[in-house]
Amino acid sequence: MIARTLYDKIWDSHLVDAADDGSALIYIDRHLIHEVTSPQAFEGLRLAGRKPWRRDANIAMPDHNVSTDAQERRGGYAALKDETSRIQLQALDDNCDDFGIAEFRLNDLRQGIVHIVGPETGAVLPGMTVVCGDSHTSTHGALGVLAMGIGTSEVEHVLATQCLSTQKMKNMRIRVEGDLGPGVTPKDVILYIIGQIGTAGGTGCAIEFAGQAFRDMSVEGRMTVCNMAIEAGARVGLVGVDSKTIAYVKGRHFAPKGAQWDMAVAAWRELHSDPAAHFDREILIQAADIAPQVTWGTSPEMVASVTGRIPRTEDMADESGRKGLARALEYMSLAAGANIQSIALDKIFIGSCTNARIEDLRAAAAVVRGYRKADGVKLAMVVPGSGQVRAQAEAEGLDRIFLDAGFEWRAPGCSMCLAMNADKLGVGEHCASTSNRNFEGRQGFGGCTHLVSPAMAAAAGIAGHFVDIRDWEYRS
Amino acid sequence: MKALVQHRGRVAPMDRANVDTDLIIPKQYLKSIKRSGFGIYLFDELRFSDEGWPGKALDQRTVRPEFALNQPRYAGSSILLSRENFGCGSSREHAPWALEDYGFRVIIAPSFADIFYNNSFKNGILPVVLEKDIVQGLFDALYAANDDYQLEVDLPAQCVRTPDGRVISFAVDAFRKNCLLQGLDEIGFTLESAYKIRAFEERQRQSAPWLYDVINREML
Numbered sequence A: 001m002i003a004r005t006l007y008d009k010i011w012d013s014h015l016v017d018a019a020d021d022g023s024a025l026i027y028i029d030r031h032l033i034h035e036v037t038s039p040q041a042f043e044g045l046r047l048a049g050r051k052p053w054r055r056d057a058n059i060a061m062p063d064h065n066v067s068t069d070a071q072e073r074r075g076g077y078a079a080l081k082d083e084t085s086r087i088q089l090q091a092l093d094d095n096c097d098d099f100g101i102a103e104f105r106l107n108d109l110r111q112g113i114v115h116i117v118g119p120e121t122g123a124v125l126p127g128m129t130v131v132c133g134d135s136h137t138s139t140h141g142a143l144g145v146l147a148m149g150i151g152t153s154e155v156e157h158v159l160a161t162q163c164l165s166t167q168k169m170k171n172m173r174i175r176v177e178g179d180l181g182p183g184v185t186p187k188d189v190i191l192y193i194i195g196q197i198g199t200a201g202g203t204g205c206a207i208e209f210a211g212q213a214f215r216d217m218s219v220e221g222r223m224t225v226c227n228m229a230i231e232a233g234a235r236v237g238l239v240g241v242d243s244k245t246i247a248y249v250k251g252r253h254f255a256p257k258g259a260q261w262d263m264a265v266a267a268w269r270e271l272h273s274d275p276a277a278h279f280d281r282e283i284l285i286q287a288a289d290i291a292p293q294v295t296w297g298t299s300p301e302m303v304a305s306v307t308g309r310i311p312r313t314e315d316m317a318d319e320s321g322r323k324g325l326a327r328a329l330e331y332m333s334l335a336a337g338a339n340i341q342s343i344a345l346d347k348i349f350i351g352s353c354t355n356a357r358i359e360d361l362r363a364a365a366a367v368v369r370g371y372r373k374a375d376g377v378k379l380a381m382v383v384p385g386s387g388q389v390r391a392q393a394e395a396e397g398l399d400r401i402f403l404d405a406g407f408e409w410r411a412p413g414c415s416m417c418l419a420m421n422a423d424k425l426g427v428g429e430h431c432a433s434t435s436n437r438n439f440e441g442r443q444g445f446g447g448c449t450h451l452v453s454p455a456m457a458a459a460a461g462i463a464g465h466f467v468d469i470r471d472w473e474y475r476s
Numbered sequence B: 001m002k003a004l005v006q007h008r009g010r011v012a013p014m015d016r017a018n019v020d021t022d023l024i025i026p027k028q029y030l031k032s033i034k035r036s037g038f039g040i041y042l043f044d045e046l047r048f049s050d051e052g053w054p055g056k057a058l059d060q061r062t063v064r065p066e067f068a069l070n071q072p073r074y075a076g077s078s079i080l081l082s083r084e085n086f087g088c089g090s091s092r093e094h095a096p097w098a099l100e101d102y103g104f105r106v107i108i109a110p111s112f113a114d115i116f117y118n119n120s121f122k123n124g125i126l127p128v129v130l131e132k133d134i135v136q137g138l139f140d141a142l143y144a145a146n147d148d149y150q151l152e153v154d155l156p157a158q159c160v161r162t163p164d165g166r167v168i169s170f171a172v173d174a175f176r177k178n179c180l181l182q183g184l185d186e187i188g189f190t191l192e193s194a195y196k197i198r199a200f201e202e203r204q205r206q207s208a209p210w211l212y213d214v215i216n217r218e219m220l
Ligand code: SF4
Pocket: A063, A064, A113, A114, A115, A134, A136, A352, A353, A354, A413, A414, A417, A418, A435, A436
């Protein structure tokens, strides 16, 4: 038997058809649906008189566009001030009703960001193929899942056929070996990787994250890493299944039970790359080289250590790099060569499918405890990734810690990660954000995003500028 | 889907690397539940210096005259020339919808982000990958031409023809090429293999029964 990678194994076990020209049809076990990329797909089905191929493979929830104001949400969609949002959200409910698709609705405790809710409810399980009309579907790869973002035409295709017409990607492995230093989180690991390989470094590849750093990492931390595989250009990120993965899945609402559980676990134990498996590309990184990271520009690869500085023109290798630097610094109103810790913040956003799980909120709360938000910070908001994360955090008293520090405690949704709802940056405002994209305008027209870990964002909210979390004085 | 076979058109520059889909169409326009009408919001934050929103009238917008698409010499262009990693970021298909609605049918760049590349074919847009220095040469020629610079793109022959008679070939996989040449309904095509999908499901139900009948509306 030829040695295979984890990606090869899941691919092979889902192959429905393959043609000589390299095109293939793969079966999709789980399709996650949200309100922004689905309405045109449902409309397409309707126009062609088609029905979903298999309703029980789908689960839907609103997340991108919902209000995070708990008060406003209590009144349901009717109370939403933004009419276009209301129409889009209502369309999701209506489409799910029309086509018989299960949905966690706005005020359901299980509603939340689709990539947080999928694993949390057991709707996503190891070894599955998972798609969603959202590029951060790569998140689910942390469970040993072949998960990828698709466009709306493909959403329609998956609804109608339960298959994705695609081509096999290349295998790439990124190993991070050694122990991560104190204060260095999964977010810093993935930002560092993107800084090394660039935002197109993984284009055309499925990236497997391997090595001691990922073995030692929690499953939630692996999700943070896989989440941003797409920011390294890879549609797919993966981590092999180990006992942590299985412990994570056990007992989740949709996870198998009884004899089926035993059968599933036996199958899941095979979900890792064979020792002799061939990777088209291999990258090796030493964990000790990774410090807490902060992005200073308008692409996730524009990143530096918290102890570092913004590059100068002469640091850039070529003309396009120099142009990119100049354009980014002009947009960000920052000076070449400035120290990262001199960057002052107007807003703090702790949330998104990258960093709004319970471990993220615990890490941020530990930093904030006993402190007050800096006066210069106009708004610091904490947006849990799901209703269940929110309830868990409240049970642990984390909401009080944030509120006592002057941070806002919101209802779950994508919120200021993409600013489709009322949560956004104003022109020229700088934000320490735990999300995944620092593109121009991403968090609001003219807004300036700095991507960081939850602990780094929390500390910046207290200090008013970036500080090295490794020097933080925790209070009890 | 619109078919594309041969296309000749005016070229416009989008002279930066990593053009992301947030830049192609900002999120405030993604609230629409329609597939059309996104063209007027294409590259919104580059074309205009004020904040735009759905329905804001064009005469209330502040145009950035320096931006290429606002210059008369690029009016009506249908081929966009850009740099590395075009279309990175969000999977939003609103990006190719906006490009197509604006009038673009071909995008030439040294590389594309995977999801965008895929989404383009499904919307009648041909993404053409050419080597970095060839793209640089096209930029030079485009800037050197004082006005109307046109290229001819021939999908069956897999080549781009320049005004000075050069023929630059490009690669494209057979399946996608075929779909675009015919403007094929891919769902209909896949459903011809319905029996294979059913056979797969029968096998998988045996080997992995926990994947079936777990989620339905009544069980929520
Ligand atoms: S939290 Fe942000 S990145 Fe994640 S799904 Fe929502 S909008 Fe996309």
